[in-house]
Amino acid sequence: MSLRPMVVVLLVAGCGPQADTGSIDPASIPAGQPMDSNLVAAEKTDWFREVQDERGIDFVHRHGGTGNKYFMETMGSGAGLFDYDNDGWLDAYLVQSGPIPTSPNADRGIAATLDMGNRLYRNVGGGRFVDATQSSGTGDANYGMGVAFGDYDNDGFVDIYVTNFGPDKLYRNDGDGTFSDVTSPSGLGDTRWGAGAAFADFDLDGDLDLYVVNYITYSIDRNIRCGPADILAYCHPDVYPGSPDILYRNDGGKFTDVSRLAGVHVDDPDESKGLGVVWVDYDNDGDPDIYVTNDSTPNFLYRNNGDGSFTNVALEAGVAYNRFGKTEAGMGIDFGDYDWNGHADLFMTHLDEETNTLYHSFGGGLFQDYSSQSRLGPASLKNVGFGVGIFDFDADGWLDVFVANGHIIEAIERIRPGSGVTYAQRNQLFRNESGRTFRDISSSAGPHFQKARVGRGAAFGDIDNDGDTDILISNSNQEAVLLENVIGGSADWIGLRLVGSSANRDALGARVLVSAEGRTRWREVHGGGSYLSQSDRRLSFGLPGGTRPDSVVVQWPGGSRQRLGRDLATGTYHTIIERE
Helix, strand or coil, rough: CCCCCCCEEEEEEECCCCCCCCCCHHHHHCCCCCCCCCCHHHCCCCCCCEEEHHHHHCCCCCCCCCCCCCHHHHCCCCCECCCCCCCCCCCECCCCCCCCCCCCCCCCCHHHHHHCCEEEECCCCCCCEEEEEHHHCCCCCCCEEEEEEECCCCCCCEEEEEEEEEEEEEEEEHHHHHHEEEEHHHHHCCCCEEEEEEEECCCCCCCEEEEEEEECCCCHHHCCCCCCCCCCCCHHHHCCEECCCCEEECCCEEEEEHHHHHCCCCCCCCCCCCEEEECCCCCCCCCCCCEEEEEECCCCCECCCCCCCEECCCHCCCCCCCCCCCCCCCEEEECCCCCCCCCCCCCCCCCCCCCCCEEEEEEEEEEEEEEEEEHCCCHHHHCCCCEEECCCCCCCCEEEEEECCCCCCHHHHHHHCCCCCCEEECCCEEEECCCCCECCCCCCCCHHCCCCCCCEEEEECCCCCCCCCCEEEEEEECCCCEEEECCCHCCEEEEEECCCCCCCCCCCCCCEEECCCCEEEEEEEEECECCCEEEECEEEEEECCCCCCCEEEEEECCCEEEEECCCCCCCCEEEEECCC
């Protein structure tokens, strides 16, 4: 049974015995140690179950394929979980694609009658959803790709940004259940092929800026035929030039393209073919950096210089190429400190035969490809990974990994017979083995993991407020799937929702450190991640059985920190409001 959360609002002043200033160095956190899992995390089966039908999610993605293998048909779309009406329950947003823009049904009116627009589902409590698309005005019927959320005007209501094959879209949340299309007056609406997008306050001025990843330069009338002589297939991105990304600075609600000024504009069309993006303070210096996954070109790691500019340090940091010096497909991306050594590790998904890649951080801004040592790489050899999340699914205190799989070539079994590679593929769940390696437990995680689908975007969040993380998955040309985590209230946990005042209201870039029984774990509120998707911004921490945290510390963007009381109740979410 799911209960409405108890929301505890803590007004923590910037002075007094429970608050101090300065910075927290996560590098001081002790390295990961083996620890006993909660009883619920013992060898168990059926961790997740599919509940989309009973919970009211009836979205079916359509790629609009005409048989001509237009490039965008195979990319799929993203999913998002966010609380747009501030009622304490996560709502869902799913991005639609087809019809193909040049088809007879391409105009917005016909597309709407064919149910081809994006869909917003309102959570009416307990993880049950009703379609609020029409009443909210958020059913963009362009050829959709990804979604990002952020309260760009700091009015207390989260806004929606949608990337498209064509003009992107910004919906301002009006606070009454409706949204307004403010794309044009905001200075957004780039017409290139937008993919991943993510909000963050890169200049720490208190409002949210926006990074938009653009993919390739492509048009329907210049579609290139690819594949064997007798089989028409989708092309490799190498046959098309790339498209530069955009960094938008928020100047009081209107956005300015500062890509060149900030040093993130790439002129070489062979080097910028991005799909995924995540903001992460990888060097622990207090300001957000940018990691971009590029499709078969070197990845970008833009270090924030603290003066409004960035420097691409991916090569010297060891994250531009894999350990063999090769570029990879670069679809999904997420980060987390899987071994609790105080530094953010990066994980990204790729094509089959490339393996997914885990870059382990040793600190000092240096990473090493640990795909083999972690066992995450070999388990992905036959799969094409897209949506990804690093999260503690079993609330045992260690961060696990979920990957949504699905090939990009419908005819792959004909093109590569006998290879064992299929178009529809099973998703995977990897359990963290005390910070040392990961174990593929997909075979015992529930019936969902035995079904082959064409997975794309994935968003992670607690839809029923029972303390565990559920998953919303968008599948290419198939129905969306909502996976309910069945641990429920059986595990010990504490949840935090951060609200900034001098910092951006979404608290993007804030870190929380939770210590219990001599062990400290940290998480960062961040924008972007996964594939074309956005996850729940709340942070939850699994705790050793029967314990409460010894300390909870919030480090806000800008460097100030607040120590919360030791009497925080477990098994509920607490709202923490920053006070100057």
